[in-house]
Structure formats: structure tokens, C-alpha cells
Amino acid sequence: MSLKRDLISLAREGGGSFKTRSDRENIVGRFADHLKNDLNIQIRTTSQIKTKHIEEYVQYRLDAGISQRSMQNEMAALRNILTGSDREQFAQSDRLSNKALGLSGASRDGTKNAITEEKYNMVLAAALERDEGVAACLMLARDLGLRAEEAVQAAKSLSTWSQHLNQEKTSLRIVFGTKTGRPRDVSILLENRNAIVAAVKFATDIANKQNGILINKPNLKTAMDRLHNEARALGLKDKETMHSLRYAFAQDQLVRYESHGFSKEEALALVSCDLGHGDGRGRYVEQVYIK
Numbered sequence: 441m442s443l444k445r446d447l448i449s450l451a452r453e454g455g456g457s458f459k460t461r462s463d464r465e466n467i468v469g470r471f472a473d474h475l476k477n478d479l480n481i482q483i484r485t486t487s488q489i490k491t492k493h494i495e496e497y498v499q500y501r502l503d504a505g506i507s508q509r510s511m512q513n514e515m516a517a518l519r520n521i522l523t524g525s526d527r528e529q530f531a532q533s534d535r536l537s538n539k540a541l542g543l544s545g546a547s548r549d550g551t552k553n554a555i556t557e558e559k560y561n562m563v564l565a566a567a568l569e570r571d572e573g574v575a576a577c578l579m580l581a582r583d584l585g586l587r588a589e590e591a592v593q594a595a596k597s598l599s600t601w602s603q604h605l606n607q608e609k610t611s612l613r614i615v616f617g618t619k620t621g622r623p624r625d626v627s628i629l630l631e632n633r634n635a636i637v638a639a640v641k642f643a644t645d646i647a648n649k650q651n652g653i654l655i656n657k658p659n660l661k662t663a664m665d666r667l668h669n670e671a672r673a674l675g676l677k678d679k680e681t682m683h684s685l686r687y688a689f690a691q692d693q694l695v696r697y698e699s700h701g702f703s704k705e706e707a708l709a710l711v712s713c714d715l716g717h718g719d720g721r722g723r724y725v726e727q728v729y730i731k
Contacts (some may be wrong), residue, residue, distance in 0.1 A: 446485050447521055448616055453492035454520045457619050459589050467517040479620035486525040491535050494518065500540045508543045515543065529561055553679045554687035554731070555582075573654040576646045579639035581682060584626050585715055587688035588671075588682045592663050595647040595654045600639050603634075605642045606665045612636070614716070624716040629696045690715060690729035 452461055474497055475481040482492065492643050493516075501511055513536065522531035530536075538544045555731035556564075560582060567575035577591035586594065593616035594601075610623040628636055643654060650656050651728060654661035671682045690711050697707035708722030708730070717725060 442472075443485065444469055445485050447472050450486060450521045450524045451517070455621060456594065457587075457589055457617055457621065458664065459587075460619060462661075463622055464468065464517040464520065467514045470522055472516040474500060479729075483593060484683060484720065486527065487531065489522070489527075491530075491533065494536060495541065497587060497683045498543070502542070509544050511541075512538055515541065551566055552681055552684045552687055554719050554729075555676075555680055555684040556688075559675075560685070560688065563676060566672070566674050570668055570674070571655075571666075572646050573650060573656055574667055574674075576639070576643040576654050577667055578671075578682075578685065580643055582613065582689060583639045584614070585615065585686050585693065586614065586657060587619060587686065589616055589660075589664060591617075592655055592667055593617035593659065595652055598640060598644045598647055605637050605640060610624075618716055622716075624713065625692075626714045627710065629693075629700070631696050631699075632692070662685075686715070687729050690725060693725065 443479060448465050450465040451468050454461065454464055456464070471494075475483065475493055479493075479496065483489065483493075497712065498515070498562040502508075503513065506514075515536070519531040519536075521679075522528070525631050534540060560578075564575060564578055569580055573632070577588070577594075580586050580591045580594050594614075596616050597613070604612055609628070613623050613625050615623045647654055653663070655666050657663040657666050668682065671677075676682055676684065693711050693714055694707050697710050698704065700712065705722060708726050712721040712725045713719050713730070715725065715729070
């Protein structure tokens with residue numbers, strides 16, 4: 441077995457959403473290619489990886505202009521792989537800490553902008569002309585703060601969501617496609633209930649026409665590719681991407697919570713829960729989403 445094949449196999453076993461696993465596979469594949477093709481290091485298994493291999497790879501990526509924040513994510517993927525191959529002590533060694541690797545100064549400020557209402561309406565109108573399934577995903581992402589994969593897989597929950605909305609329930613549970621693999625509840629407030637009802641109804645109509653799916657592709661990977669390609673074609677790129685819909689949801693949700701009498705700290709904690717980060721990440725949400 442080659443090192444690349446060994447690493448990718450471990451990457452698939454490391455848990456997380458489809459996107460998390462896919463990103464992890466790309467990272468470890470790039471690492472293996474660098475060792476073999478650029479450094480002519482001929483190792484075959486994860487157990488043979490040495491500290492100097494990772495140190496050199498990190499420096500190579502930094503020299504290529506990759507940001508510290510991106511490299512923190514790459515190191516997290518590599519640590520995940522090493523831990524999964526029973527090398528946790530090695531993965532957590534001092535020489536492989538972010539500080540030792542020169543990665544500790546990265547900012548966690550959000551890299552995207554919340555989409556404006558004007559831009560969102562323009563993009564949605566164009567999406568309705570091109571692909572109604574994509575339009576449904578955009579609506580769900582904007583009104584429920586869903587990630588792209590959560591929106592694509594939302595078709596599996598639409599029936600339940602419709603029932604809960606009809607029963608005047610105050611939250612909807614997001615089950616499929618979550619980044620951590622853990623379900624979460626998104627609160628429905630009076631101010632956005634009508635928008636959520638409309639988004640769920642529209643998505644349900646589309647799914648009913650397309651054999652229970654929103655993006656008319658044979659599997660999740662091709663569906664995700666279709667959504668991202670269409671989003672770029674619609675003008676969602678650079679600092680305004682699919683994730684910008686989630687930013688806009690977070691900012692609107694914060695205003696709604698504060699209008700209901702919650703303090704800023706409470707409101708941030710509640711928004712954090714809606715986004716799937718837990719109630720202890722309010723400060724993070726403010727830094728990343730609320731700009």
C-alpha cells in the first residue's frame with residue numbers, strides 16, 4: 441500500500457460530514473504527493489511519518505502563500521489522521537503544535553461577508569430561472585442558517601419540518617449533513633416564521649417533483665458540485681459565497697433575539713446554538729459572523 445492510499449483510507453474513517461471528509465482526503469493526499477514527488481521521500485505507511493516531514497510540509501505551504509488559518513485546518517486534518525492510526529502522542533507533540541510550526545498568530549475573523557438583501561434577492565431570482573432545486577437550497581440556507589451540505593440533504597427532513605411548522609413548534613431539527621454529525625435545533629422566531637414556512641413549502645414542492653431530492657443529481661458529491669458551481673455562476677464567490685447566506689442569517693437572528701429582550705451575551709449564545717456551535721461559542725460567533 442502507498443502512503444497516499446493509507447492516508448486517504450484513514451481520512452475516510454475520521455468522521456465528520458461529507459465536506460469535512462472530502463477536505464481531509466484532499467489535504468492528506470497533497471501531503472503525500474509533496475513527500476513523494478517534491479522531496480523523493482519513499483515511505484509507505486502513516487507509521488513512518490516523522491516530525492521533520494510535517495515541519496517541511498508546513499513551511500512549503502506557507503512559502504507558497506497559504507494563510508496561517510488554512511494551515512491550522514490542514515494540521516487539524518493531519519492530527520486527525522495520526523490519531524486514527526494510534527499515533528496520538530506523536531500528533532500532540534510539542535514540535536507539532538501550532539505555535540512551534542509558526543501557525544499560532546492566525547486571526548479567526550470571518551473571511552466572508554453577509555449577503556445583502558438586495559444581492560440575495562437578485563441571486564435568488566436568477567436561481568429560480570436556472571435551477572429551482574438550487575433556489576430551494578439558497579432559501580433554506582438563508583432562512584435557517586444551513587451549511588451547503590445541510591441544505592442539499594434537507595429533503596430528507598422536509599416532511600418532518602412541515603409537520604412541526606403546522607403544529608406551531610418553535611424550532612426545527614437539522615439532522616443530515618451537519619459538520620459534526622450531531623443534530624441541532626434552529627429556533628423559529630415570530631419575525632422569520634413566515635419566511636421559513638415559505639422556504640420549506642417551496643423546497644417540498646421541488647423535492648416532490650424530483651423523486652425526493654432538491655438537486656437533481658445521482659449522489660451527494662455530484663449534487664454538492666452542482667450547487668457550488670451554480671452558486672458561483674450566480675455571483676456567489678470571493679467574499680460572498682454560499683456561506684454568506686449563513687452569515688446573514690446569524691446577523692438577523694442576533695437582532696431578533698435582542699428584540700425579544702435577551703442580553704447581547706445571551707443572544708450570541710443562542711445564535712451559536714442555532715448555527716451548531718453550542719452555547720459556549722458566542723464570542724467566536726461574534727468574531728466570525730457578526731461584523
